[in-house]
Amino acid sequence: DRFNEDVRVIKSNPQGGKAFGQQQKQQEQSLDKVGQDYLRSNTDASEKDVSEMKKKFLLYDLDRDNEISLDELRLMMEKLGKPKTHLELKKMISEVDTTGKGSINFRDFLEMMLGKGSNSILKKILMFEELGKEKEKPTGPPPKKSLADLL
Numbered sequence: 001d002r003f004n005e006d007v008r009v010i011k012s013n014p015q016g017g018k019a020f021g022q023q024q025k026q027q028e029q030s031l032d033k034v035g036q037d038y039l040r041s042n043t044d045a046s047e048k049d050v051s052e053m054k055k056k057f058l059l060y061d062l063d064r065d066n067e068i069s070l071d072e073l074r075l076m077m078e079k080l081g082k083p084k085t086h087l088e089l090k091k092m093i094s095e096v097d098t099t100g101k102g103s104i105n106f107r108d109f110l111e112m113m114l115g116k117g118s119n120s121i122l123k124k125i126l127m128f129e130e131l132g133k134e135k136e137k138p139t140g141p142p143p144k145k146s147l148a149d150l151l
Contacts, residue, residue, distance in 0.1 A: 003063040027064050031057065034106045038114075045114045056126070057109050067103040082125055 006023065035050040060068050060076045068076070070089055077084050084092070096104055096112040104112070112123050 003065075006064070023064060027061075027066060028054070028058070030066055031106050035110065038107060038110045042110075042114065045110070049114055050110065053110055053113050054106070056113075057106055067101070067105050068109065069103045073104070077125070080125060 006020075031054050035047075035054060039045055039047065039050060057068070060072055062072050062075065063069070070086075070093065073089050073093060074084070074086075077089070090102070093102060093104055096108045098108055098111075099105060113126065
């Protein structure tokens with residue numbers, strides 16, 4: 001598979017980190033192209049939305065093949081503290097998979113997360129994860145308040 005091929009290429013190249021960086025850059029460019037195509041066809045989404053979704057997608061696409069596979073989805077759900085059975089994971093993928101490959105590509109991911117009317121289980125879980133993140137706490141001394149602020 002592609003992961004093993006990438007490992008072979010990196011091992012055969014003493015500049016492996018450099019090759020990995022180049023591969024990562026190519027993947028980001030590929031996702032940017034898909035994101036631009038999505039923005040052209042979907043006027044409700046913004047570049048900021050697509051950029052945020054790209055970061056999430058890259059976080060979950062562990063083998064860097066531009067698709068979230070069943071195993072990657074399983075690992076993602078375990079990290080989120082919501083482990084699922086094999087059948088549940090297959091159902092989650094089938095709800096959003098438009099290519100029939102049994103995986104979620106970036107276009108499917110964008111459609112699921114940003115598209116109107118998308119009501120998939122995976123979207124709800126990812127949105128729940130976002131709500132569960134701890135809010136950034138202010139640092140430094142508290143702001144000074146006067147009596148006028150209290151009235």
